[in-house]
Amino acid sequence: MTSTVEVSPAARRSAELEAEITTDPSRFRILTGDRPTGPLHLGHYFGTLQNRVRLQRSGVELGLVIADYQVLTDRDVAEDLQEHVTGLIADYLAAGIDPDEAMIFTHSAVAALNQLLLPFLSLVTVPELQRNPTVKDEISHSRQSGVSGLMFTYPAHQAADILFCKANLVPVGSDQLPHLELTRTIARRFNDRYGPVFPEPEALLSAAPLLLGTDGAKMSKSRGNAIMLRSSTEDTARLIRGAKTDAQRHITYEPRSRPEVASLVLLGALCSDRDPVEFAESIGRGGAAVLKAEVTEAVNARFAPMRARRAELAADPAYLHRVLRQGNTRANRRAEATLAEVREAMGTDYEASR
Known part of the structure; x- marks a missing residue:
């Protein structure tokens, strides 16, 4: 008697997307990224970074957000932020990301992206934000005595990250599917209410290997149980x-x-x-x-x-800053164009109505 392993609809669709990428990579735009809370470790490399390099080399357009604002979701201050941001860029480029092709940018440098957060928050309810698994997990591991309002906006902010550049593909683990589904919900509700502006991005499931930390727990920057990419x-x-x-x-x-x-x-x-x-x-x-x-x-x-x-x-921080300025410039152009579309769709483009 043979047994069959049931494949989830998300996994089936992800396999189809991989085949489509092979056939026509240029029609895909990916947005992903990291919070600048420290250097990347081997778990990051085999879990996400290696895959990003693969996708970029295949011809997919790649955007990488360094989510500096999101550092504040679960901590009072963002310590050593400049060092962590340039360190992330060094990790990206050393791993094989091409900075002339990838759009590498920071949250804080793209005002139009963050302005999308306001209309997006009007499209979701408080219970929907509270039910989000990532929010619940971050709250349970928060190092703050009380949770900031920024924590609850986290899913909507991530939707702005993805949708400002009209990314249509997001590499995620299966545990992140509910998070991406909220982004799809926001895009769908905006389009239904104001007219078609945003794609509904699809999930590209990663078969990320599970590497434990040296203490047998989850590999983490903060636990001191990880081998960093930069380790000697x-x-x-x-x-x-x-x-x-x-x-x-x-x-x-x-x-x-x-x-x-x-x-x-x-x-x-x-x-x-x-x-x-x-x-x-x-x-x-x-x-x-x-x-x-x-x-x-x-x-x-x-x-x-x-x-x-x-x-x-x-050893060349000036170059790393140039890479970031280049990416921030590209991200601002794209965000401002999207925000202009949003204003027109919502009827808030008052200059155009003169």
Whole structure:
């Protein structure tokens, strides 16, 4: 008796979109990005950054928002913001993002984008914002004694990020689908109320590998359990030596029953372009010490060129600022054009009505 694995409609549609990208990449525009709260780590690289580079190289138009305003959603101040912003740009470019093709910009530099937040908030209810899984998760992990109003606007603000440039494709994990659905809802409600202005962006599901932190918990900048893209070979070795494993000597790839060991195996396999089961079998009864040594070698070999390139970029902050100015200029042009369409559709373009 054969069993079939049921594929969700979102996964099925994502597979269709991948095929369409192969056929005609130029009709797709992607918007994605990061909050500048610290340097990117290996989880970011294998989870999102590598995929962004792939999509850009395939011919898809790529926009990357450095969401500096959103840093304030769950903290009182945005510390070391300038350093984090230029650090993100260095990470992007070192990984292979082409700054002449990608639009890299910051929230705070694009006034017309942020102005879209007001009409967008009129299209959603407070309960819809409160039910959003990302908002609920951010609130539960908030480091503030009280949640700011900005936290509740987070989904609408992200809709403005996506829709100001009329992105029609957003790479997401399956847990982010409800978030993107609210963006689609806002676009649909605006179009129904005022006329067709915005596309309803679709989800491109990423099969992001789950890499745990060295303590066995979720890999995170703030936990100190992550290997950064910019980490030295020595820091990488130290972090991997201290990684949590288990008492079994024989190394296997069993993500459910041996998650910490499996995460190290997966990291080694990803860095050496091998199958994780085969990578584990090559370690065999060598135990955790051999596993960690092999993973360290694989990580340092894989990221050596990227780290060298990143060091060059970090040594030239003027260039990184030029890349950002170029992206901000492009984003402002696009946002102002979209806002003009919005004003015309809403009947608030008073200059045109003279």
